[in-house]
Amino acid sequence: MERLTYVAMLVFVVVATLPLEVLLRTRVYARLRRLALVVVCVGVPFVLWDLAATAAGHWRFDHDQTLGLDLPGGLPVEEWLFFLVVPLASVMTLEAVRSMRGWPVGDEAGVPRDAPGGPGEAS
Template sequence: MAQYEYLLLMVACVLITLPLEFLLRARVYRRLPLMLPSVLVVVLVFGLWDLVGIARDHWTYNPEFITGIHLGIMPLEELVFFVVISLCALLSYEGVSTVLNYFSKRKRREGGSSDVA
């Protein structure tokens, strides 16, 4: 079971942030044309960074905690990490934006700002 720990952690990250899609209407998964380029940029930039780091032996991955499936020299889990964390970041960003917009609209309805110029 230890070999799936990294992947299980990624599943937990998705499960923790997935409610934001529905409860706060983050609409990340529903806007594929906007989501895919965002995730792709992260995967490409950090994927290249990782490949260089792995090739130069700057870091390695403990075989006890990964499945052993590799895409070239990169473990599958590392690619999954880039995709999952990008999606979690987008969901968090959109969720926070939704909450901030809600309170901003609510404040305007209640009489505006209490700031004095």
């Protein structure tokens, strides 16, 4: 059972934030491109840092608490999933707060799509 510790934490985070999509209509899953950009911008530097730190011996993963499946670079699959789950939960939480407070952001800020500098303008 100890082998499921890390993956159980990841599942808990996803399950705990999932109701925000439905109850508060955060629309995080409806805007997958935005979510993917967040995951890439956050994930890439931290994966590189993780790879370097583990290779240098600064930390390691307790394989008794992971599934034991290592992916490229010697990182457990749970660690790779961490860099997907945590940004997802962060964005979901931010969007939930924004929804509750009524804060407009981006293409929802009342700027017409075709206005100069608006979300519909080509860069």
